[in-house]
Amino acid sequence: MARLNLLEETRFEKVPVSVYSDPTAASLAVARRIADLIRGKEEKGEQAILGLATGATPVKVYAELVRLHREEGLSFRNVITFNLDEYYPMLPDSEQSYVTFMNRNLFDHVDIDRANVHIPDGTLAMEDIHDYCLAYEQKITALGGLDLQVLGIGRTGHIGFNEPGSAPNSGTRLVTLDDLTRRDASRDFGGKENVPTKAITMGIGTIFKAREIILMAWNQKKAEIVKKAIEGEISSDVPATYLQLSESVEFVLDEDAASQLTRFDTPWLVKDCVWDRKTIKKAVVWLSQTLNKPVLKLTEDDYNTNGMAQLATEKGPVYHINIDIFNQLQHTITGWPGGKPNADDSQRPERRDPAKKRSIIFSPHPDDDVISMGGTFIRLADQGHEVHVAYQTSGNTAVWDDDALRFIEFATDFAKSQGLDTQKLEVLYRDARQFITDKKPNQIDTVELLTVKGLIRKGEAIAGARFAGLPDENIHFQNLPFYDRGKFSKMLDYEDDIQATMELLQRIKPQQIFAAGDFADPHGTHKVCFDIIHHAMKRLRKTEAWTKDCWLWLYRGAWHEFEIHEIEMAVPLSPQEVLRKRHAIFKHQSQKDLPVFPGDDAREFWVRAEERTRETARLYDGLGMAEYEAIEAFVRWKFEDE
Template identity: 60%
Template sequence: MDQQSLNPETILMQAADNALSGGSVGQPITYEKIPTQIFADSKDASNAVAQEIADLIRQKQKEGKNCVLGLATGSSPKTVYARLVKMHKEEGLSFKNVISFNLDEYYQMEPDSIHSYHRFMKEQLFDHVDIPKENYFLPDGTIPAAMVRDYCTSYENKINAVGGLDFQLLGIGGNGHVGFNEPGSLINARTRLITLDHSTRAAAAMEFGGLHKVPRKAITLGVAPILSARRIVLLAWGERKASVIKGAVEGPVTERNPASYLQAHPNVAFILDESAASELTRVKSPWAVDSVVWDNKMIKKAVTHLSQSLKKPILKLTDKDYNDNGMSDLLAQYGAGYEININVFNQLQHTITGWPGGKANADDTNRPERAQPAKKRVLIFSPHPDDDIISMGGTFQRLVDQGHEVHVAYQTSGNIAVADDEALRFIDFVVDFNKEFGISSPEATKIFTDAKDFLRHTKDSEIDTLEIRHVKGALRRGEAKATCRFVGIPTANAHFLNMPFYETGTVQKNPIGEEDIKIIENLIEEIKPHQIYAAGDFADPHGTHKVCWDAIEAALGRSKHKNFMKDCWVWLYRGAWAEWDIYEIEMAVPMSPDQVLKKRQGIFKHQSQKDGVVFQGEDSREFWQRAEERNQGTAKLYNNLGLAEYEAMEAFVRWKF
């Protein structure tokens, strides 16, 4: 198909013909209507995409031509840009023949704002390579409203004047938007000013410090000019994108999921990490696509999936259920379905324990944790000052109540998650307290006065001052100590690490460095734990949870040869956003109604994160509501599979060296 045939009618006709079909004899069935590559992690995927872009740039250079790139913003392409910058500095990749056009920009938005895509692109790519300033273009978020339509037409005309886009890089929103083409956008939509969907604004609230600060409109390249690119690559990382990716790749072409328009483009690829691909049929139920190796993990995955799909307890699954759902070869290999049911049921039963630190003087053959030593040293890593109580508050309390020596390491200050008005309230309290009791400290008074003045007059282009970050950090540190007291551990066992990578004053963090890793390594050496708990929510490869884990993993790698590490087990918990799949869970800690209520009260100690969270995301619930419903959902899932009924459960997966 040549470039001239890429029109809306052709796209729709092609997509309509691209129905679910089986391959030839011996070939796997495919449910996917878009070429899709799955990588082990986002770093490998990003490197592959960066290499493709670099190869295209070099090929165009050999031909004496410009390379016209369509570029995206957001967290997904950051590693791609970082890799391109490295290739420029270390491999001589030149961008002098590159002309780039960005997809979108918020409206109204000054180009020097810390939230603008102009600034993002300069900081991530343009300022670090040799692309001429006159060669990169981004939509202007300051255009007067009366001129926007003509401006959008001229933006497209500039693309056409240089021969069209050779390569378009895309991310995807949680609602399927590409660029800012929100659900409802038509396939022939042109470049325009668009009103942002609430879910899009909610997802951006993290960067802006609250939903009320997120612009309601944006200028976006339209669907039609995106589809006119000669090559399109879409990136998606993390399980939060999994559902919308499945719809775009396997579902019908629909304006409700604009990414689905890419189905009939002749040269498109979706580049995914394993989490983003987790809902695709070949990943979620691979036995329905091709023959599989029926090892224990696959059997557990298949049987729990079958039970959930049929809404039948595991012990009630029949041979017919297996045969009717593409699992006849499992029966042929292992015999009667009932024996398989018993095996998987027992494995799930053995994950449940009320003794997360191990039960002393008990047979631990079928328990997830060791009985000895009876009293363990436990180190809980909490990326933010509230992840401990939100993600594993019930387990946290059990470990303390059962007599273990529990330490909590708060890896970052969490200061950017404090709203300005919360900081002002805290400042007013300190100032009034000092006045009330005649406490005189000119230096402290000046710090608080300057901080208060800054907060009242700050502009979007400014980041928090060091004083503001200290104030906000102190507020969150006090809340974390309150939680420790509530749970029953001495505040001496609360370790505030203030890892340097985090302290930028913006959502954009620095890469982890030697100092970050050394802080973790020294603490592990000091405590010599028998158990480590860490956040295993890696949805965003640039998110704080993932970066904090990277530092822990590096520190563990350095320490694993030490004698005390031979007795150390590492357990990963998830955040308030998602839970482990049932077949992955290796330890499930049940909670009674009273324990659920106590966990809620512990979360309430973090007052700055209640009643309007800065980083609300698309979920309007408060953290305590998210955590409770997630924990109750896990317990309900166990119950639906035919196991005991509990009020709630916290789940963990063991990470092995």
């Protein structure tokens, strides 16, 4: 019976899928499978032929294999490896080379024979590539094929560098990279313009010949493409869908990457649900949006014909369900993000007391505060709360070189106009200009340049916070050490960052904390900054009484918003407040027009922010709520002891 239930639950999934709680648990499981394969082959006196991938996804797998080698005697002497791909052109000792990646994460730490390591050669002359790729295929075939191929998945749906349009029988070859793939790699190369336009990759046909294929994917950033690969129709537009044709494939996911699969996202379509408050709200909002009908107009027939008959039967009549959900949505909306004084707060998202709160907004970069919650920021200040803002990092990587030179020129000219000694400034300018002229892609700036860029962003942040209504003494620049330390080392310790955050929190003793809740990229600055706040508060909650009356609210940035059913506080903005927020964002001049790291979206940050909040307002309107100009959304984070 359990087997039948599982088949029903996964009926939209066209490949086997294993879901783990987090990337670490999934990586350990994959590493164990690889280790068992290696040991099994060794016992038979055979070689293990492995196809390996690069990128962030397999890093923990390789780390566990290294641990197994060092601590449990796993030997790689009988292992032969073939990597999926390499950028072209690419020198093997370049920081971005997959040779460097594999050496750093695996090969330098195990006893593999280097003659058994094969990674596509990014230094070949163009005329030699065809024969090289053919020989790469022949080596794999001569060894009897790959025993196991490890894969990641790109947001275009590529496996290896088999981009959309790749044929299912394709072999190892030179390919042109999709623009999205190059944008995703831009941080590693110091800008998309420095990312190679081509790569050498194993073909889909080559991958298919492996006796086992494991595709791994972590975090919400991959959830959309994972759903297409697993549940979508087979199409060259999403090359990973070809894996549906294989009888030897398994997708290994963490819960975030699996979150959009039908059994997790809309489970009522595939199984009976435990209808708790959260699931009911999500289902009714989904039904309203799917049918484009306000919540209060949904009928019993709508429920029955859209997989929600069980809900109607167990919790109905449906009109009572609709009223309850309508009221829940209505109660998220408040014009008083700090709590409304002298009002009944039993149906409001924030407490009324104390009437004037101490609030601190943590901003990972110097503009996240006004971009993400600028309207709420201004509202809190206007309503008389003691608002603080803490800029967690300098943001000095996101300033153009010519802007830095322009500011040094300004400082020099100003000093001259005042009759001051400009010798040191002139030396700084000369050295900076020479460095920029000779600068290699993704090369770390000099300390002096980083300082100038940081000061540019600091000045902009001060201007934005002042515009929002803050006195200078409430503007805090943490310059958390991890940010600059991470430019030079991947081995990070966040203890000093946590201690600095604890000290600031103890000094302010806030009743409200606002923090960035963009967790789609677990290696991104936003996630690291939130983790630092979280660790700081967890420690403080053990000894500091004020923390028991401190609520932590999450906001999101310019790229995407919380789902409507997740939102716990919705702050509506008038047209005038939208304009004030825009002007606060304009204070960040170095990020206007074309920021250094624009992401996937070509729009300016202020445009993204306005359209995101207008879309939230439109969605609330579609559910039957009042029509607002814009809405900023928040979700409350609850600690384990709450």
